[in-house]
Amino acid sequence: MKQENEEGRDLKKPFLHTGSWYKISGRRESSSLFGSTQAIRDSSISVIACVLIVALGPIQFGFTAGYTSPTQSAIITDLGLSVSEFSLFGSLSNVGAMVGAIASGQIAEYVGRKGSLMIASIPNIIGWLFISFAKDSSFLYMGRLLEGFGVGIISYTVPVYIAEISPQNLRGSLVSVNQLSVTIGIMLAYLLGLFVEWRFLAILGIIPCTLLIPGLFFIPESPRWLAKMGMTEEFERSLQVLRGFETDISVEVNEIKASVASANRRNTVRFSELKQRRYWLPLMIGIGLLVLQQLSGINAVLFYSSTIFQNAGISSSDVATFGVGAVQVLATILTLWLADKSGRRLLLIVSSSAMALSLLVVSISFYLKEYISPDSDLYATLGLLSAAGVVVMVIAFSLGLGAMPWIIMSEILPINIKGLAGSFATLANWFFSWLVTLSANLLLDWSSGGTFTIYTAVCVFTAGFVAIWVPETKGKTLEEIQQFFR
Structure with missing residues (x-):
């Protein structure tokens, strides 16, 4: 029986070495690739x-x-x-x-x-x-x-x-x-x-x-994945490396073991069981956020930003596009600090609301330009206003709707359906990314103002979706989040 168990365990070895080749001695004086244990802790x-x-x-x-x-x-x-x-x-x-x-x-x-x-x-x-x-x-x-x-x-x-x-x-x-x-x-x-x-x-x-x-x-390999695969020794060693050799990991080890044991009682979930709140709610939230992220029109806006900047009278659209990229980076750096300070839910509501307002400005600017002479000062002002709206929209997206859906998806999906559900959520995100990019040109040819009005409506809907359905996961362990959905 022991030999059979060892053979079964071998089938679940990771593709790469777990990375936990740091030996934890009784004296705990080992040093890792990343520096001293004091620095790690x-x-x-x-x-x-x-x-x-x-x-x-x-x-x-x-x-x-x-x-x-x-x-x-x-x-x-x-x-x-x-x-x-x-x-x-x-x-x-x-x-x-x-x-x-x-x-x-x-x-x-x-x-x-x-x-x-x-x-x-x-x-x-x-x-x-x-x-x-x-x-x-x-x-x-x-x-x-x-x-x-x-x-x-x-x-x-x-x-x-x-x-x-x-x-x-x-x-x-x-x-x-x-x-x-x-x-x-x-x-x-x-x-x-x-x-x-x-x-x-x-x-x-x-x-x-x-x-x-x-x-x-x-x-190291993910300790939660190692625990799910039944590799207890590798799981604990990996977690110890991640937390520091002198850190007491016993509480976290027990929480992860309990969560994995609960999930492994039924490795496969029947379709009928997806009706349970513990499954359908995180699935709806995770997939919904990733779909709404794309329907906000961010890829279409970025793709056609050079055209908008040209309309605003900016001669070098490539340089302006690089400027938008730099703004994205700076705004996302701010998100690193805000994610664990303000919380995911608040950032999503503020982000989608600010996107809606900025897109509304762009939409109105395009509508008004249809009735104004291109030679007038107001026409040039509206061009600059539309460019400013795009920049604000990109900043607002980077502060919340860019990162938060991926964070929440990785946190809330139950471990026993994370692989399948995560694949489906990611597929949905990429499908709608392709759909929005494909349709953007046709929509802009139909009506620029109408296109941005549609994106505005999506952002308003996103703010409401988050306010009603999305829980706050800041400061909670993954196991506590799963308990919430149960």
Whole structure:
């Protein structure tokens, strides 16, 4: 019987080493890769170092999203593409991400969070190489699909991993690093695109995942995933490394064991059981927030920001677009501090409300410009007003609706359905991202004012949705959050 148990346990070993090769001696005088045990205990430097390593994944995510903006004219000219062919190239990352999202939860459950990020890194690197050496559209399309597949896995796995390793008092800030890294990736693509040609920019896109792969060997696997897989010794060692060798982890160990034991009493959930509040409520909240995040029109607004800036009389739209990227980064840095101070719920309400007001300003500006002569001073003023509205909208999005849905999704999904539910939530996010990006051009051709009115209505609805349904998770352990839904 013992041999059978050991064989079964071997099947559940993680794809990568757990990273808990730090031996904890009785004297507890060991030192880790990240510094002294005193520093680890006092400042959570071990957890922060882990977060900084996995944050390379969402930097790759952001670089992929931002790559098409500064390279459009050059790629069209060099490869003889039509505008529609380039638009297809840009949209294929969303298609690849949907496929990656479908697989992300199951991959992360089967091979671990670190193994999942390793799997995501490889197609990203290959995809950038395809784009860099492309001689025609087929290589561009294949490269973009591969990138999207990797990004789809990264977008689910990174916030889940960070949430599972973070202490409760830092979890909101640390998971916000995921969104901060995305905005940094976008800004870097905008900035570097001003100075280097598109093939070399694609080569630079390889760097984040090339650094991530070796970095994964130096961080612990998620202790909650190890506990779920029944690897008790590795689970406790991983948690001890994350919390510091001299920290008493017994209370947290018992909480995690109790939560995992409760979830494992029924590993599979029947469809009929999803009617239970403990399942349908977190599912509705997690999926709802990720869908509303995209329906707010953020991607459409960013995609057409250059047109808005041109209407405002700004000559260098590329520089202005980089400015928007920089504003995103600065606003998201502020979110790191606010996430565990103000709370997730308040930030979402303030963010969506401010977005609604700024989008309303943009909408009114576009409506009024239809009835005013282009030569008038008022016309120019309305152009500047619409540009200011876009900037405020981006700031408001970065303060809440950008990061909070991913934080809340990683916190509230029950552990026994997290893989499947997380995949579905991520898929929904990417599907609506693709839908909004695809429809934005048609909507703007129909009516610019009407388009921004639709986005305004979505943001108003989002504020109401959060006020009614979304609980505050600040300062609570993941186990306490699950108990709330029960």
